[in-house]
Amino acid sequence: MKLIGMLDSPYVRRVAISLQLLGLRFEHQSLSVFRAFPQFQQINPVVKAPTLVCDDGEILMDSTLILEYAQALASSRTLMPAEPPELQHDLRVIGLALAACEKAIQIVYERSLRPPEKLHEPWLERVTGQLLAAFGALEEELFKRPLAVTSATITQAGVTTAVAWHFAQQELPEVVPAANHPHLVAFSVRAEALPQFSAAPYGDGIYRPRDG
Structure with missing residues (x-):
């Protein structure tokens, strides 16, 4: 299998990390959907990251x-709980983390792709509120019910939460203050x-596997 996309995307990175945890071998090709659009288009005409090229x-x-x-x-190995109560909780956490990813990316794109004079402040304010609500809920979840954070026990909820938080801190630290989210900070440090x-750094x- 080959994973296409850059590790500065939280979506690409969650896949790269998860494939390793699941014990699946893969190659990684780092292509930007912006700078390498024609090359990416030859692999996947939709030009969507992540793209996975299966063995066939x-x-x-x-x-x-x-x-x-x-x-x-x-x-x-499975990264999803089998029992409905645990599955329900993990799906809630994953949903919050993916919402945080989506809103963070919307802010990054709004800032980087539009000229400053074209920024739509009401939209930015709305999306920022959604981003902070998602991370606020994740912080509360981690306080009430800490997530496992070892290679043998981490679930998809943990992977996606850690990747979402790290992305936001790399791209929007002034929007999502670390000081307001101590449990997310501590969890991220252990996950990273x-x-x-570390084999799939932001x-x-x-991606560079440990064995070569």
């Missing part, structure tokens, strides 16, 4: 759908120290 050449996209397929391939996270580099 079929193309999958959307991180959640890719991870559903990856989970079906994995034989010895895991080998599966940025424009490529």
